[in-house]
Amino acid sequence: MTQWARFKSADGRVGFGVLEENRIVEYEGDLFDAPRPTGATIPRETITLLSPCAPSKIVALWNNFHALAAKLGKQAPIHPLFLIKPGSSVAGPGDVIQRPASYEGKIAYEGELGIVIGRHCRDVSESEAADYIFGYTCVNDVTAAEVLNEDVNFAQWCRAKGYDSFGCLGPVIVPDLDWSQARVITRLDGLERQNYALSDMIFSPAEQVSRISHDMSLLPGDVIACGTSLGVGSIKDGSTVEVTIDGIGSLVNALAASPGDLAPKSRRAFAA
């Protein structure tokens, strides 16, 4: 399956292309509009992967899996329930999740499937939706759990989930993923904490794209995070979260108390 990646080269240039085992086959132009191969290939070990797209927004679903809804005692919603994580929250593979300054509380991981939008999309039907999906990626939808219910009158979803580096995406985008056969596996410091089938979703990717496109324009590169299922937990400072979906690969990010806590070399090690 084709794996699209965005990268920074050794000299700091940002590019994109198709990731193969040991190299990137470089493309140029617009990833979402007929990109052209440059003819260059770049050795994998000389580049750093970036988030595979730069969304203007991440639309993040809550309560989209039957198993989690049952555990929480919640009815399945009649329309996708979502909050918006801003573009400024995006982190790439290997990037450090930064603990917010002056927040000492629990930080939770949520391993999820991400839908990457390929074309401007508004008021599309479920049967048309596939034409607007570019592909799929892994998401770690990070949450400052104690911020969420700090105010009794207003659930602070956007604040709790909107901090810089709380929207981890990657490592690549896969157009041809058969999500209905795939599972999301989340490991915390190597121990499996989530392992759920995407077939348990309440709203399928096509339903999500159709319904959310009736709520707002979705733009090329925007991401819908499909929501999580059982096994959400908290990340200790210094711990590493790995979200794996067969066919996409593993998205690895560690939580640091501050950006300086992990040296660049350690960050690269997490990404390897």
Add this chain to the structure above:
Amino acid sequence: MTQWARFKSADGRVGFGVLEENRIVEYEGDLFDAPRPTGATIPRETITLLSPCAPSKIVALWNNFHALAAKLGKQAPIHPLFLIKPGSSVAGPGDVIQRPASYEGKIAYEGELGIVIGRHCRDVSESEAADYIFGYTCVNDVTAAEVLNEDVNFAQWCRAKGYDSFGCLGPVIVPDLDWSQARVITRLDGLERQNYALSDMIFSPAEQVSRISHDMSLLPGDVIACGTSLGVGSIKDGSTVEVTIDGIGSLVNALAASPGDLAPKSRRAFAA
């Protein structure tokens, strides 16, 4: 006071500059980074004003005025309570507010002050915040009121307020506004419905910028909508909402049942 505007010229070109009584003094480059005058002036009647900036996100506050908090019986929050309206929700002066397809319910206006960010801003103190504020504009923070509480388990703030054209901004950005002396006046079809002093804010603009910059990076052109006060109400299809702040001017938008309901000429009339 200097009034910065963005516009579309008769030939469809997008530009920006300083709005004077009957003309625009055109600038080029980056509005937020040392823009240069082009030497051209353009007659006011030949251009259409656009939203004065193109934010990556609008951070929209709830419960930020003492008078409204008292009326709702809510305590003043200890931190700004906000949701995110996506960049795709932005509408400019004179633009039609589009009723979402298949939504028949109440649509509410909220006249507000908007803070326009001028520089990338993260973890700044209240005393530094003024350096990161480019200026102020008027906001109509439109809401599909019946979407908000459609699900008993999840208040749908981002969905109810995130529809395309529900983030009305303009007509201009004024850097030197003394907000502490200003009032927000909202008229519905010419009748005054809101008239409140900005001095009644719970979190001042500097406090908002400082505190929200601890929650996420704010980018040049991003807007913080400061929240509204008493007098919120619903807009009938075809009705016109005018949000006025002395020194900034009036932001006028009409609600249409569908984009075709108001012809371009009517749209221009609303903007005049």
